[in-house]
Each structure stands twice: as C-alpha cells, then as structure tokens.
Amino acid sequence: MDDSLFENFIPVSEKQWKQKIQFDLKGKEYNETLSTKTKDGIVINPIHHLDSYKQVVSDRSTHDFKIGQTIFIADERVANSIARKAIKGGVESILFKASGPFNIQIALKNIPIEIELQFEFEFLSESFLTDLINHTEKYTTLLNIDIIGNLGKEGNWFTTLQNDFKVFNALLKHTSQKSIVFGIDAANYQNSGATITQQxxxxxxxxxxxxxxxxNVTDEPTEKRLDFNVNFxxxxxxxxxxxxxxAFRTVWTSVCKDLRLQSKLHITASPSTRNKTLYDYNTNMLRTTxxxxSAILGGANTVCNLAYDSIYHKSNAFGERIARNQLLILKKESYLSNANQMVxxxxxxxxxxxxxxxxSLELFKEIEKNGGFLKQLKLGNIQDSIEKSAxxxxxxxxxxSIVLLGTxxxxxxxxxxxxxxxxxxxxKTNPRKTLIKPIIAKRLSERLDQERLKNEA
Incomplete structure (x- = not known):
C-alpha cells in the first residue's frame, strides 16, 4: 500500500474525539451515557485510541494451534480405530478420556509420533501413569493430572489428600521439555457459571x-521447572x-517470574457447555464456531471442538466429523494458522x-491472603462465589437479557x-458423602428444556 495515501487524513487525537462525542451528546459526559460495566467491574468505553493505548506484554510466542478431538476409551480397539480415522481426517491432537486403566499398547497402536497425545483420567494410579509416561516418551504428551480439579468437581480426593499429593510428588521426576504431566481444569469454573475474572x-x-x-519438596538448587496444561x-x-x-498468560508469566520458576504453559481450549441448547440444536454449531x-485468536495451543449434539447424543461419527471440519475450515480456509498474533x-x-x-490478579492475591485456594475451597467460599455469579x-x-436463539x-x-x-x-443428582460442596457444571437452558420435554405431545 502506498503510505502517501495516509497523508490526506489529518490525525485526530483522543481528546478531539471525546469533545466531538460530548458535543453530539449535547454536553453530557460520554462515560456516563455510553459506557457500560460488566459483572467483573470492567468499564467498556465507546472509544479506544492510540493516545491511551498500552500493549500488554506476555509470553505469547508465535505458534500454530492443533486441531484436537476427544475420544472415550471404553474399548481400546474401538478407541484406537476412531483415533486413526480422526487423524486421517485432519486431527493433530487426540484427547483420550478413561475411567480406569487400559491397555496402552492397543489404544495407541499405529498412532503417528507427530500426533499430540492428551489424557484425562477419572482415577489416579501411580503405576499406570508411570507406565503410560514411559510408553509415550517419543510423543508430545499431556497427562492433565489435576488432583485439586478432581476435588473441586467431585467433592472428594481420588483417595486422600496425603495419597493424592504423594502421587503428585512421585510424578514430578517425570516432567520434561517435551511432555507435560500436570493440568489445571479451569473449564469447570466457566461451565459452572464463574465470571471471566473468577475463571x-x-x-x-x-x-x-x-x-x-x-x-517445598524440590531439591534442585538452581533452575526450578514445573510445566502445566490449562484447560479452558x-x-x-x-x-x-x-x-x-x-490475560491468563500474562498473569501466569508474571507470577512464575516473581518465583523464579520456569514454567511452559500449554493452553487447551474447547467451547463451553453452559450455553449449549437441546432444542434448535443446529445453533450450537454457530456458537462453537x-x-x-476466540480460542484460536486468544492463543490456545490446542482447540478441541464440541459436537453440536454432544449434550444429548452419544459420540458419533457425523457429529465428530462436523466438529472437526469446523476447525479445519477455520485453520485451512479462513487462514487462521498462527493467528494468535492477529489481535x-x-x-x-x-x-x-x-x-x-x-x-484477576487482585482476586488471586485475595485468595492467597486468606489462606490459599485449597483452604477457600474447603470453606466453600470458592463455590459460593461461583454460585452467586451463576x-x-x-x-x-x-x-x-441473555439470549439463546431458538430457546x-x-x-x-x-x-x-x-x-x-x-x-x-x-x-445428574447422585447423593453421596463429600468432603466439600462440589462445583457442578450446569447449562443455562436446563429449566426451559425440561419444561418443553414435559409438554411435548
């Protein structure tokens, strides 16, 4: 583009814009008339200008996002077959979910080395996890071990606080530059109704x-390193x-820098379930797109899409193919490869x-001032604040005021x-004894969906 074209336009300062707005509003202050405030107390102004622009500096290295797909392991051979077909269809990251130990060799048979492997477990077994780490050493592997996340979601530890942290500490020696053992489940906070700042x-x-x-337990005298995959x-x-x-990358980098801790941060993102609807379900495709x-432009390393029918259908080839193709279109046809720098x-x-x-940093400091996250979780303060927002x-x-079209x-x-x-x-209501009140995900349209189901002819 010929830069001389811009010489025909006179620069307008922020002050001049504000004066023009105030004139059009007949003397009223624009921030009182046109500005709004979110639930988090963030003021949204009608204009943003170079004069007051300040770029946020964070660790956002250029990278291309990986297209992910979630597969449940009920039968290792079936899961392996689904994974290999998904890879042929363009998937670059497989997230295996399992409720118990499985045959690792069968589940991962003929999975190419270049495919990123992620796991999510409903159990905690040091021996199984050690075997899995050893078997997947040539892959980029994310195990997502999150004992606190399990406590928050289920209301109980996998076994006990002492035993769970014992396994956590035992797995520390398996951290590496290529793979990440530990995860943070931030998705449950959003799906339960937490605000963005709370998340x-x-x-x-x-x-x-x-x-x-x-x-507290590391014996390393010099460089300390602990990597995480955070699910949003x-x-x-x-x-x-x-x-x-x-913003999360910014505050994470800041805290780790203050602690002199090296920490590779991998972000896996997927669409929320909170705004997904049972009726007029095709609108879910618009929402997930x-x-x-947002996940891609925000800098997620891996994006796992949600099938449009996932809340009421079992995993099926059609729904998964549509979800996969949405990401392929965004990446290949919409030119969103390496898009995390675009904004x-x-x-x-x-x-x-x-x-x-x-x-969010203020909220974090307040939590630490009052004894830390675990203490606040046990007291029920975290749950109460999410419940209030929800x-x-x-x-x-x-x-x-919040619209879900078709619902x-x-x-x-x-x-x-x-x-x-x-x-x-x-x-689902599953009465059981828990140590704490669990943080339960719930869709906004559940009540309306239930009423409509009852009223169907």
Whole structure:
C-alpha cells in the first residue's frame, strides 16, 4: 500500500474525539451515557485510541494451534480405530478420556509420533501413569493430572489428600521439555457459571497450590521447572474470551517470574457447555464456531471442538466429523494458522486483556491472603462465589437479557426432542458423602428444556 495515501487524513487525537462525542451528546459526559460495566467491574468505553493505548506484554510466542478431538476409551480397539480415522481426517491432537486403566499398547497402536497425545483420567494410579509416561516418551504428551480439579468437581480426593499429593510428588521426576504431566481444569469454573475474572483468578490460585508444593519438596538448587496444561472453556462473549486467554498468560508469566520458576504453559481450549441448547440444536454449531475462533485468536495451543449434539447424543461419527471440519475450515480456509498474533495491537482487545489481568490478579492475591485456594475451597467460599455469579447469569437468561436463539427467543414450538435423547442432558443428582460442596457444571437452558420435554405431545 502506498503510505502517501495516509497523508490526506489529518490525525485526530483522543481528546478531539471525546469533545466531538460530548458535543453530539449535547454536553453530557460520554462515560456516563455510553459506557457500560460488566459483572467483573470492567468499564467498556465507546472509544479506544492510540493516545491511551498500552500493549500488554506476555509470553505469547508465535505458534500454530492443533486441531484436537476427544475420544472415550471404553474399548481400546474401538478407541484406537476412531483415533486413526480422526487423524486421517485432519486431527493433530487426540484427547483420550478413561475411567480406569487400559491397555496402552492397543489404544495407541499405529498412532503417528507427530500426533499430540492428551489424557484425562477419572482415577489416579501411580503405576499406570508411570507406565503410560514411559510408553509415550517419543510423543508430545499431556497427562492433565489435576488432583485439586478432581476435588473441586467431585467433592472428594481420588483417595486422600496425603495419597493424592504423594502421587503428585512421585510424578514430578517425570516432567520434561517435551511432555507435560500436570493440568489445571479451569473449564469447570466457566461451565459452572464463574465470571471471566473468577475463571482466571481461580485457575491461577489453583495452579499456585501445586507450585507451592513443588517448591517445598524440590531439591534442585538452581533452575526450578514445573510445566502445566490449562484447560479452558470458551464462552460466547467473543472479544472477552480472546482477552481471557491472553490475560491468563500474562498473569501466569508474571507470577512464575516473581518465583523464579520456569514454567511452559500449554493452553487447551474447547467451547463451553453452559450455553449449549437441546432444542434448535443446529445453533450450537454457530456458537462453537465463534467460540473456537476466540480460542484460536486468544492463543490456545490446542482447540478441541464440541459436537453440536454432544449434550444429548452419544459420540458419533457425523457429529465428530462436523466438529472437526469446523476447525479445519477455520485453520485451512479462513487462514487462521498462527493467528494468535492477529489481535496484537487491537486497542480494545489490549484494553480488555489489561483490565481482566489486573482484576484477576487482585482476586488471586485475595485468595492467597486468606489462606490459599485449597483452604477457600474447603470453606466453600470458592463455590459460593461461583454460585452467586451463576445465579445472576441465570436471572439474566430468564428475563431475556441473555439470549439463546431458538430457546428463549425465536422459539420453534414444533421442534421435538423426546425421541432423540441418548444421553441425559441435565445435571445428574447422585447423593453421596463429600468432603466439600462440589462445583457442578450446569447449562443455562436446563429449566426451559425440561419444561418443553414435559409438554411435548
């Protein structure tokens, strides 16, 4: 482009813009008339200008995101077959979920070395995990061991606090430059109704518990290193979700720098389940596309899309293929490869990143001041704050301030779903004794969905 074209435009300062806005508002202050404030207390102004622009500096090295797919291991051979077909279809990262130990060799048979392997377990076994680490040493592997995340979600440790941390400490020796053993499940905070600031503040305090334990037991006199994979759920607030991931990298880098701790941060992101609907389910594809874009632009290393029918259908080839193709289109046809740098310099996104980072850091410091994340979790303070935010969000949905098309606006009354349900799409009640009140994910449209199912002819 010929730079001389810009010589025809006279620069306009931020002060001049504000004066023009005030003139059009007939003397009223624009920040009182046009500015809004979020639940987190972040003020959204009508203009952002170079004069007050401040770029947020964080560890966001250029990288291309990997297309991920989640596969449940019920039968090792079936899971392996699904994985190999997904890889042929363009998947670059496989997230295996398992409720118990499995045959590693069968599950990973003929999986190419260049494929990133991720795991999520509903159990904790030092011997199995050690075998898995040894078997996958040539892969880039993320085990996502998160004993505190399990406590928050289930209300109990895998076994006991002492035994769980004993396994944690035993696995520390397996940390490497290529693979990451430990994870932080921040997705459950979003899916349960936490605000963006809460998600980052809680995830930071959550990880800080591990870091504290690591620093207390490590014998390394010089460089200390502890790497993490953080799982985030991405909601529909497009620019805020982009800024959320950027802000987390910023505060994580800052805290680790203060502790003189080397920490490679890998972020895996997937669309939130909180705003997914049972009726008019094709709109879920629109939501997951937008949310995947936020994850990519925010700098996620791996993006695992959510199938449009995942809340009511068992895993199926069609739904998974559509979810995979959404990411392939974004990466290959929409030119979003290496897109995590695209938003750098956007005054609005940089402003949001700075505000979210500062407010979440304040929340983190408050948690640490009051004894740390585990103590606050045991006291129920973390759960209560999420519940308060979730209740407010639910109220906004109920009164129509939060819109889910096809559910609480532009509803297709002839749409029926009773005969489509293969999975129970609501919060399951499973009375059991727990150490703490669990943090339970819940969709916004559950009540409306239940009412419509009851009223179906």
């Amino acid at each position: 980052i503040g809680f995830a930071l305090a959550h990880g800080f518990e591990y870091i504290n334990d690591f620093l 759920a991405i909601g529909s607030n497009y620019f805020f979700e982009i800024a959320k991931l950027r 937008s949310e995947s874009m 750098n310099g956007s005054y609005y996104v940089e402003y949001l990143t700075k505000e979210i980072a500062e407010k 209740t407010k969000e639910q109220e906004l949905f109920e009164d129509g 609480n606006k532009h509803t297709n009354t002839s749409d029926t779903m009773k005969n489509e349900l293969e999975l129970y799409p609501f919060v």
